[in-house]
Amino acid sequence: xxxxxxxxxxxxxxxxxxxxxxLTRRNAILVLIGIELMLNAANLNLIAFWRYGPHPEALTGMxxxxxxxxxxxxxxxxxxxxxxxxxxxxxxxxxxxxxxxxG
Amino acid sequence: MSxxxxxxxxxxxxxxLAAVLLKNTVHCxxxxxxxxxxxxxxxxELDAQFAGFAQILVYIGAVAILVVFAILLxxxxxxxxxxxxxxxxxxxxxxxxxxxxxxxxxxxxxxxxLPGSGGTPMAAPTVTVMDxxxxxxxxxxxxxxxxxxxxxAALIGAVIVxxxxxxxxx
Amino acid sequence: xxxxxxxxxxxLAHWLVSFLPAxxxxxxxxxxxxxxxxxxxxxxxxxTVLLERKGLGRMQNRFGPNRVGPLxxxxxxxxxxxxxxxxxxxxxxxxxxxxxxxPVFLVVVVFMGYAVxxxxxxxxxxxxxxxxLFFFAIGASSELSVFMAGWSSRNKYSLLGAMRAVAQMISxxxxxLMSSVAVVMITGSLSLGKIVDAQNQYTYGLPHWYIFxxxxxxxxxxxxxxxxxxxxxxxxxxxxxxxxxxxxxxxxYSGFKFALFxxxxxxxxxxxxxxxxxxxxxxxxxxxxxxxxxPSWIWFFSKIMLxxxxxxxxxxxxxxxxxDQLMNFAWKFVLPLSLLNLMVAGIWRFMGDGLLRWVVxxxxxxLVYVLMARAGMKREHFGPRSYRYAx
Numbered sequence: 001x002x003x004x005x006x007x008x009x010x011x012x013x014x015x016x017x018x019x020x021x022x023l024t025r026r027n028a029i030l031v032l033i034g035i036e037l038m039l040n041a042a043n044l045n046l047i048a049f050w051r052y053g054p055h056p057e058a059l060t061g062m063x064x065x066x067x068x069x070x071x072x073x074x075x076x077x078x079x080x081x082x083x084x085x086x087x088x089x090x091x092x093x094x095x096x097x098x099x100x101x102x103g
Numbered sequence: 104m105s106x107x108x109x110x111x112x113x114x115x116x117x118x119x120l121a122a123v124l125l126k127n128t129v130h131c132x133x134x135x136x137x138x139x140x141x142x143x144x145x146x147x148e149l150d151a152q153f154a155g156f157a158q159i160l161v162y163i164g165a166v167a168i169l170v171v172f173a174i175l176l177x178x179x180x181x182x183x184x185x186x187x188x189x190x191x192x193x194x195x196x197x198x199x200x201x202x203x204x205x206x207x208x209x210x211x212x213x214x215x216x217l218p219g220s221g222g223t224p225m226a227a228p229t230v231t232v233m234d235x236x237x238x239x240x241x242x243x244x245x246x247x248x249x250x251x252x253x254x255x256a257a258l259i260g261a262v263i264v265x266x267x268x269x270x271x272x273x
Numbered sequence: 274x275x276x277x278x279x280x281x282x283x284x285l286a287h288w289l290v291s292f293l294p295a296x297x298x299x300x301x302x303x304x305x306x307x308x309x310x311x312x313x314x315x316x317x318x319x320x321t322v323l324l325e326r327k328g329l330g331r332m333q334n335r336f337g338p339n340r341v342g343p344l345x346x347x348x349x350x351x352x353x354x355x356x357x358x359x360x361x362x363x364x365x366x367x368x369x370x371x372x373x374x375x376p377v378f379l380v381v382v383v384f385m386g387y388a389v390x391x392x393x394x395x396x397x398x399x400x401x402x403x404x405x406l407f408f409f410a411i412g413a414s415s416e417l418s419v420f421m422a423g424w425s426s427r428n429k430y431s432l433l434g435a436m437r438a439v440a441q442m443i444s445x446x447x448x449x450l451m452s453s454v455a456v457v458m459i460t461g462s463l464s465l466g467k468i469v470d471a472q473n474q475y476t477y478g479l480p481h482w483y484i485f486x487x488x489x490x491x492x493x494x495x496x497x498x499x500x501x502x503x504x505x506x507x508x509x510x511x512x513x514x515x516x517x518x519x520x521x522x523x524x525x526y527s528g529f530k531f532a533l534f535x536x537x538x539x540x541x542x543x544x545x546x547x548x549x550x551x552x553x554x555x556x557x558x559x560x561x562x563x564x565x566x567x568p569s570w571i572w573f574f575s576k577i578m579l580x581x582x583x584x585x586x587x588x589x590x591x592x593x594x595x596x597d598q599l600m601n602f603a604w605k606f607v608l609p610l611s612l613l614n615l616m617v618a619g620i621w622r623f624m625g626d627g628l629l630r631w632v633v634x635x636x637x638x639x640l641v642y643v644l645m646a647r648a649g650m651k652r653e654h655f656g657p658r659s660y661r662y663a664x
Contacts, residue, residue, distance in 0.1 A: 003108070004217050007145070008210045010112045014119050014138075016203035021123030023195025024188050029128060029173055033135050036166065037119055040142050043158075051149040052217075056228035059238050063246075065154050066235075069161050070250050074257035076166045080173040081265035087177040096189055129424060133371065136417060156406040164413025164446075168439060171420055175436070232403050232463050 007048035014041035028083045028093045032076065039072040111148060115141030126187050128174045136167045150228065153235055279568040282309070283395055306398045310387050317578075318539045319349035325585045332589035356532035364525050368425040375422035376526070376533035382415045383537045386544040391469050393557050393570030404465040405457065408548055409450060412503070415541065416442045419512075422534070423522035434521030437596055438505055438512035444603040445502035445509075451611035452492040452499065455618040456483055456552045465548075469556035480562075482555040487634040488618040491642075493553040495611045497583075500545045502603070504538060507588040511596055546580035547573070606645060613641055 018037030025031060043065045050061020087093050118138030125131045139162040146155035189195070239247050277284065290301045323338075323346060330337030338345040363372055389404035391397045401407055416439050423435020457463055460471045474481045483489035502509040513521035523534045550556060554576050557569035594602065617634050624630035 002214060002217055005210055005214055006108060006112070007149070009207060010115065010145075012203055012206035012210065013116055014142075015206070016199045017116070017119045017123055019202060020196055020199035023198060024192035025123065026187055026189050027128060029170065029177070030123070030131060030187075033122055033131060033170060036135070036162075036170075037122065037138065040139065040162070043154075044142060044145060047146055047149050047151045047154055051151065051228070056230075057234075059230065059234060062151055062154055062230070062235070063238060063243050065151070066157055067243075067246055067250055069154070069157055070254065073161050073166055074254050076169060077261045078257050078264065080169055081261040083173055084176050084265050093177050130371075133417075133421070152401070152403050153406070156403055156410045159410035160406070160413050163417065164410065165443070168416060168420065168443065171417075171424075172436075172439075175424075175432075232406075233461075 002052075004048055004052040007044060011041045011044040011048065014038075014044070026094050026096055028086065028095055029080070031095065032079050032083065035079075036072065036076060039068065043068050108145075108148060111141055111144045115145065129171065132167060132170045132174060135170065136163055139163050139167065150230070153230070153232060275566045279394055279570075281568070282393070282570070303398070310398070311384065314384075314387065314540050314543060315536060317543060317574075318536055319353075321539055321543070321578075321581050322352065322535075323349050324582070325588075328582070328585045329589045332586075353532070356529055359528035361528045361530065362525075364427060366427045367525060368427070371421050371425035372525075373530075375418050375425060376530045376537065378421065379415055379418035379537040380533050380540075382411055382418065383541040383544060386411045386541075387547070389465055390544070390547045391466050391551060391556050392547075392573050393568065396557075396570060397466055400466055401464065403463045405453060405463045405468075405548075405552075408465075408544075409446075409453075412541075412545070413446060415537075418537075419522055422526070426522075426525035428525055431522050431524045434512045434524070438522055441505070441509060441512065441596075441599060441603075442503055444600055445499045445607070448495055448603065448607040448611045449499035449503060451608070451615060452496040453548075453552055455488055455492050455611075455615050458615070458618055459483070459488075459622055465551050465556075469551055469558065472555040473558040475562040480555055480558060480560060482553065482558075484553045486621065487631065487638055488614050488621055489553055491610070491614050491617070491638050493549070495607055495614065496549055496553065498607055500542075500549060501584065501587065502599070504542045504545060506538075506542065506584055508591040508594050509599055510588075511593060511599065542584060543577055543581065546577050546584070549580060550576040606649060610642065610645070614638070 015038050018034045018041060020034070021037065022031045022034030025034070046061045046065045046068070050056055050059075050065075053061065083093060086098070090098060092098075115138050118134050118136075118141055121134035122131045122138055125134060139158065143155045143158040143163070146152075146158055286302055286305045289305065290298045293301050326348065327337035327345065338348040341347045341351045363369060386408050388398045389401055389407050397404075419438045419442070420435050423431045423433075423438070426432075456468060460468045462468065472480065472482050479485070484493045501507075505512055513523070523531055526534060550573065557573045559565050559567060559569075559572055617637055620637070621630050621634050624633065
C-alpha cells in the first residue's frame with residue numbers, strides 16, 4: 001500500500017476531530033484549539049505530499065508548511081487576545097451566551 | 104506501513120481526541136501539546152527535519168503556552184455550570200463525520216492516481232538547511248517579507264487588542 | 274598515544290559492541306552513549322551542588338557544609354539519601370496526574386538536549402544537520418513543565434511563581450536565539466559539529482574562537498545573560514526565590530520529585546553552558562595549539578565546569594532583579610543589543626580581513642552600549658550620600 005495514503009487518512013481524521021471540537025464546544029478557547037488542530041492537519045497533508053510527490057528537491061511543500069506554521073502562530077496570538085478582551089467585557093467565554101451584537 | 108507510523112499516528116489522534124473531549128480546559132491544552140508532539144514526530148518520520156523542529160519550537164514552545172495563558176487569564180479552569188458542549192452538538196458531529204467520510208473516500212478512491220503508487224519506494228530527499236535558506240532568500244523571498252510584515256502586524260495588533268483600556272469618562 | 278587518549282570512549286564503545294551481532298551494533302552504540310550521558314551529567318550535578326554550597330558559603334563569609342565527610346565532600350550523598358527517603362506528599366486538591374508528570378517531563382526534555390552537543394572529537398550522539406534548532410526546540414518545551422508544576426499544585430503562590438517563570442523564560446528566549454544566530458550566520462551551518470570545526474583553527478598559536486571577536490564577545494555576554502534567565506538562576510531567580518515566594522512553582526513538591534526538579538535545573542544549566550561553549554568558546558578545542566595533546570573531552574568538561582563556577586559566582590554577588598525590572602531589561606536592552614550584534618556580525622563578515630573591521634565593529638558595539646546604558650540610567654539621581662539619624 002502506498003504510505004502516502006496512511007498519512008492522508010491521519011490528516012483527514014485530525015481535521016475532522018478539530019472540526020468537531022470547533023463546532024461542539026462552548027468555550028471560545030476550545031474553538032481556537034480546534035482551529036489549530038485543523039491547521040496542523042493541513043500541514044501534515046502538505047509535508048506528506050512533498051515527501052512522496054514528484055519533485056521533492058523543489059521544496060515547495062516544506063516551504064508552504066513552514067509559512068503556514070508562522071501564520072497559524074500569528075493567528076492564534078490575535079485570536080487569543082480577542083478572547084481575553086471579550087472575557088474582560090462580558091465576564092464569560094461561553095459562546096452560547098454571546099449570541100447578540102449588543103454590548 | 105511501519106509500526107513506528109502506527110504508534111505516532113495513534114499518539115496524535117489520541118491527543119487530538121483528548122483535546123476536544125476532556126472537561127477541564129487545561130487538560131485539553133496539555134492534550135493538544137501531545138497532539139503537536141505527535142505531529143512533529145510525523146514530520147521527522149517524513150524526513151522533514153526543519154519543519155519538525157520548527158513545529159516543536161513554534162507550536163509547543165509558543166502556541167501551547169499562549170493557549171494556557173489565555174485559559175488562566177479567562178478563568179477557564181473553573182467548572183462551568185452547564186455542560187461543556189453546546190446545546191445541540193449533534194449537528195457538529197454529523198458535519199465532522201461527513202467531512203471525514205468525504206475526504207477518506209476521496210483518498211481511497213484515487214489511490215492509483217496518487218504519486219508513489221507505482222510500487223517502488225521513493226528515496227528520501229536529502230534536504231539540508233542550506234537548501235531551505237537558499238530557497239527562502241531566492242525563490243520565496245517575497246512570501247518571507249510578507250510573513251515578516253504579517254507577524255509584525257499581528258504582534259502590534261495582539262498587544263493593542265488585549266491591552267487594558269484607559270478608564271475614560273463615559 | 275595522544276590519539277588513543279582522545280578517542281578512548283569511542284574505542285571502548287566499539288570494542289564493547291564488537292561482541293554483538295552486526296545488526297545490533299548501531300543501536301547498542303547509541304544505547305551506550307545514552308547511558309554514558311545519563312551517568313556522567315548527574316555525577317557532575319552532584320559535584321556542582323557541593324561546589325555551589327561551599328562556594329556560596331565562602332562568598333558569604335561562612336563555611337559551607339562541613340560535617341559529612343572531610344570538608345563536607347559526602348554532602349551530595351547525604352542529600353540524595355534524604356530526598357529518596359522523604360515522604361512524598363501530594364496535596365489533596367492537586368491534579369495528581371499533571372503533578373506527577375511535571376518533573377518527569379522536565380528531566381526528559383533536559384536530557385534530550387545533550388544529544389547534539391559535541392562532547393569530544395567524534396563524540397556527538399546524533400550528528401544532525403539542524404542540531405542547534407533541535408536544542409532550542411527542546412529547550413522551549415521545558416517551559417511547559419514549569420507551568421504544569423505550578424498549575425497542578427492548586428496553590429496561589431505556585432501559580433504566581435509559575436506564571437512569572439514562564440513569562441521570564443519566553444522573554445529571554447528571543448535574545449538567546451538571536452545571539453546564536455550571529456554565530457550561525459558567520460559559520461554558515463546550523464550543525465554544531467561544523468561550528469566547532471570552524472573554531473578549531475589556530476593563528477600563531479591563538480585559537481579562532483568566536484569569543485575573541487567583537488561580535489562574539491558581545492554575543493557571548495548576551496547569551497550568558499539570557500542563559501542565566503532561561504534556567505531561572507540568580508539574579509533572575511524571582512520565580513523560585515526563597516524569600517519571595519516560598520519556593521515558587523515547586524512549593525508543593527517534596528522528596529524525590531523536588532530532587533528531580535533540582536536535578537533538571539542543574540542539568541539544564543550544564544546543557545546550556547555546553548551549548549555556550551560550543552558556540553562561542555570553541556567546544557572541545559584547546560586554547561593554544563601546543564596544548565592539543567590534552568584529550569578533547571577534558572577541554573569540554575573543564576569549560577562547562579568553568580561556566581558553572583561563573584554561574585555560582587554571579588549568584589553570590591548580584592542582588593535579585595524584580596519582575597518588572599527583569600522584563601524591561603529583556604525587551605528594552607538585551608533584545609535590541611542582540612539584534613545590533615547580528616548586524617555587526619554581518620558587517621564583520623563583509624568587511625574582509627584586516628584591522629579595520631576590528632576597529633569598526635568594536636566601535637559600533639561600544640558606542641551603542643554606552644548610549645543605551647546612559648539612557649537607561651537617566652532616571653536614577655545619584656546625588657551625594659545623605660544620612661538620616663534617629664532623633
